[in-house]
Amino acid sequence: MDPSGAKAGEKVTVAAPDAGCNPRYGDNARIQVIVTDATGAEVVNTTAPMNDAGGFTYTFEVPARTAAGDAAVTAMPYNIDWCDDTGRNNRADGAAVTLLGASCAPPTKPLGITR
Template structure:
């Protein structure tokens, strides 16, 4: 009889735990309850080529997102190149479409230090990394700009040779 009660107790505890998880799921960080649409991160971008010599052209590009980031008609992307010494040798903004798609070509500066470099591309001057479940890509009103929330800046490696 004790075994039966223990078994029933475990089954009840498991059912209660599952019920609690289902109730809490809508208020977790990735829910879509706070505004309809789920979080929509920027699309992954690529580099062409992945290895370049000083003075070569490198293209950074991303397709449109599969979700609806709503960056707006005047959206911009900030692209930067940090060389092997840690110096930021390219920092530019360029047009990005409402869905996050863009293409930008830069020349690896002759002053860049050869070795393992990093290219970053992030939406400019907007909250591009939202893990709160809200879509904050709509332009801020007034003088208050949205701020980034917890996430890691996406980076692509670029091998710079002489």
């Protein structure tokens, strides 16, 4: 995320490189970006394009209504069961796969909001 702090009206870019594990998200994959301000209010909740390997870049303008303080920015694949507890990969189309344990905590980064 760049920058790690901003004021209302300034632009913030959230990005991730392609994953090294071939997640196969598909041609129409989306990333969901949620920004929650210091009061707990969601000030951004949108989706943006993500490539098949999970890479994306999304830029947003900090809304005027965003409270000053520590905001949280979360970005994760949209409409995908990315933490499947059934013991099978729900995107592998029946292919035999070895699953590794993973954290189901949403990936969140802090964003300092100032006036």
